[in-house]
Amino acid sequence: QVHLVESGGGLVQAGGSLRLSCAASGHTFSQYTIGWFRQAPGKERELVAAIGWSPDIRFYADSVKGRFTIARDNTNNVAYLQIDSLISEDTAVYYCAASGPYDSLRTSSTFYDYWGQGTQVTVSS
Numbered sequence: 001q002v003h004l005v006e007s008g009g010g011l012v013q014a015g016g017s018l019r020l021s022c023a024a025s026g027h028t029f030s031q032y033t034i035g036w037f038r039q040a041p042g043k044e045r046e047l048v049a050a051i052g053w054s055p056d057i058r059f060y061a062d063s064v065k066g067r068f069t070i071a072r073d074n075t076n077n078v079a080y081l082q083i084d085s086l087i088s089e090d091t092a093v094y095y096c097a098a099s100g101p102y103d104s105l106r107t108s109s110t111f112y113d114y115w116g117q118g119t120q121v122t123v124s125s
Contacts, residue, residue: 001026001114002024002025002026002028002029002032002098002113002114003024003025003026003114004022004023004024004025004096004097004098004114004115004116005022005023005024005116005117006020006021006022006094006095006096006116006117006118006119007020007021007023007119008020008021008119009094009119009120009121010120010121010122011122011124012086012121012122012123012124013086013123013124013125014086014087014088014123014124014125015085015086016086016123017082017083017084017085017086018082018083018086018121019080019081019082019083020036020080020081020083020094020096020119020121021078021079021080022034022036022078022079022080022081022096022116023077023078024077024078024079024098025077026077028100028101029074029077029098030053030074031053031100031101031102032053032098032099032100032101032103032114033050033051033052033053033098033099033100033103033104033105033106034050034051034070034072034079034096034097034098034099035047035049035050035096035097035098035099035109035112036048036049036050036068036070036079036081036094036095036096036097037094037095037096037097037109037112038090038092038093038094038095038121039092039093039095039118040089040091040092040093043092045095045109046061047059047061047107047108047109048060048061048063048064048068048081048094049061049064049068049069049070049081050070050105050107051070051071051072051079051105052104052105053100053101053102053103055071055072055074057105058070058105059105059107063089064083064090067083067084067085067086068081068082068083068084069081069082069084070082079096081094081096083121086121086123087123088123088124088125089123090121090123091121091122091123092120092121093118093119093120093121094118094119094120094121095115095116095117095118095119096115096116097109097112097113097114097115097116098112098113098114098115099111099112099113100113
C-alpha cells in the first residue's frame with residue numbers, strides 16, 4: 001500500500017512557477033512509477049508527467065514539454081512536479097498517483113492503483 005499526499009498548489013499569475021510535492025508513505029516508494037495527472041473542469045483527467053521506478057524513464061505530455069519537470073527523491077519518499085511558464089490552460093486539480101511495484105510506465109490512469117487527494121492550481125491572466 002502507498003498513501004500519497006500532494007501539496008504546493010495555489011493561485012499564481014501566468015508566467016509564474018510552482019513546485020508540487022507528492023509525499024508517500026511506506027517503505028517501497030522506490031518500486032513505484034509515479035504519475036502526475038490533472039483534471040480541469042469539464043475535462044477528462046490527463047497524465048501530464050510520469051517517472052518510472054527507474055528514474056531515467058520519464059514521460060511528458062506534449063502540452064507540457066519544456067515547462068514541466070518531474071523528479072523523485074527515493075530517500076525521502078517524495079515526488080515533485082516543477083511547473084514553469086504557467087498558462088491559463090494549466091488551471092486544474094493536480095493528482096499524483098502510483099503504479100507498481102515495478103510496473104512499466106503507462107499513460108492510462110487505469111494502471112495507477114494509488115491516488116492522492118489532489119491540489120488545486122489556478123493560473124490568473
